[in-house]
Amino acid sequence: MHKFKLLFYILVLYAFIFSNNAFSASKKCTNIKKICNVLDKVVGIKTPMMIASGTIINENLIITNRHVVEDHKQFIIKFNDGKIKKAFPLAHNFPADLALLTLNKEKDIPNELIYSKKIKGFINVVAFDQGRNSNRIYKKGKIISFSDITKYPQGRIHTTANSLPGNSGGVAVDEDGNFVGILASGDGNINEIIPIVLINDVLKNTNEIYKDQFLKTGKYIRLCADNLDISFNTNEKLDKKITKNIDNYCWKSNNKQLIDQAGQTFGRLGDLKRSTKFLEKSIKLDPMSPNSLLSLAITYHIDRKIEKERPIIKRLLKLTPENPQVLRLGVQVAGILKDKEMSKNVLDLISKYNKDALPLAKKFIDNAFNSN
Structure with missing residues (x-):
């Protein structure tokens, strides 16, 4: 069995290194030059x-996500020019979903790196594209929201900039090519980026004394992700063991993305108590996350906790007023609670962003207010 796993790993590695669609640094980049320069x-x-x-981030260090590193002890790195090297994780105890990889364990790490706190214009994600097996610049987008990272170290920048699965650990840059943050996750419409300045907090909290806890947390991250994968295609009640594993490992991972996914998984399967527990935790970690807020609003709605849903929907109406699902929930909440001010606000937004839905929304509101 061990020989089979080793052979499988070698074959996957061979495909990674020698694919016919290998990196092509010579391909002409048609984007802004400052952004094209980030490909390398x-x-x-x-x-x-x-x-x-x-x-x-320098000649010896690479930053990626903590959920990528898990509890593994080495990695294969492929550079944009096709070169292959080994890299090794550095232990730290900072809660953001970031991890450092070193190419040379004997070199000292810097105390601080200088990054601009200002963001100019739009942002692009630049990451490794699995389909093309090469680095790629994705379609630009705008920033929707972000939490105060001095209060919420797991807070993220939320953006409409495009990305794909497998882009975790790629960099987001502004129109001048300045680093904005490290991509962590997303739902295809709104993606989440960890602010670049948090790298310095990771550097300050990097030390071998954290190795055991770092690996232990990494194991929780891996086991959480494994059990979430098992549940992904399940539309029925989860096996009790899988439920227990997700409840245990995902909670102990203290990873905002995995806590989010656990909450969404339990919500999809109708376990509203567990869904609420995880999603409320996620909001505490990052209160300006549209994806987390919407998931929690849906859970409250299904659980008929409309009063608890109302402040969540009001926040979403400010963050993503064009989202049809948010507008639909807004109409229902305003009608059920007979909230005149909220009703007017929602109808105004629908008339601006989704006029075709306005007649039905007005009818629902009128019926709600005229009912006993």
Whole structure:
């Protein structure tokens, strides 16, 4: 069995390195030059579990996501020019979903790196694209919201900039090519980026004394992700063991993305108590996350906790007023609670962003207010 696993890993690694669609640094970049220059700052990362992205921050260090590193002890790194190297994780105890990889364990790590706190214009995600097996600049987008990272170290920048699965660990840049943050997750419409300045907090909290806890947390992250994968295609009640594993490992991972996914998984399967527990935790970690807020609003709605849903929907109406699902929930909440001010606000937004839905929304509101 061990020989089979080793052979499988070698075959996957061979495909990663020698694919016919290998990196092509010579391909002409048609984007803004300052953004094109960032292509060489991104690497592909092969772990025993996945292929992801990483971002070069100096000649010895690469930053990626904590959920990519898990509890693995080494990685295969593929640079934009096709070179292959090994990299090794550095232990730290900072809660953001970031991890450092070193190419040379003997070199000292810097105390601080200088990054601009200002963001100019739109942003693009630059990451390793699994389909193309090369680095790619994705379609630009705008920033929707972000939490105060001094209060919420797991807070993120939320953006409409495009990305794909496997882009975790890639870099988001503004129109001048300045690093904005490291991509962590998303739902295809709104993606989540960890602010670049948090790298310095990771650096300050990097030390071998945290190795045991770092690996232990990484194991929780891996086991949580494994059990979430098992539940992904399940539309029926989960096996009790899988439910227990998700409840246990995902909670102990203290990883905002995995806590989010656990909440969404339990919500989809009708376990509203567990769904609420995880999603409320996620909001505490990042109160300006539209994806987390919407998931929690849906859970409250299904559970008929409309009063608790109302402040969540009001926040979403400010963050994503064009979202049809938010507008639909807004109409229902305003009608059920007979909230005149909220009703007017929602109808005004529908007339601006989704006029075709306005007659039906007005009818629902009128019926709600005229009912006993």
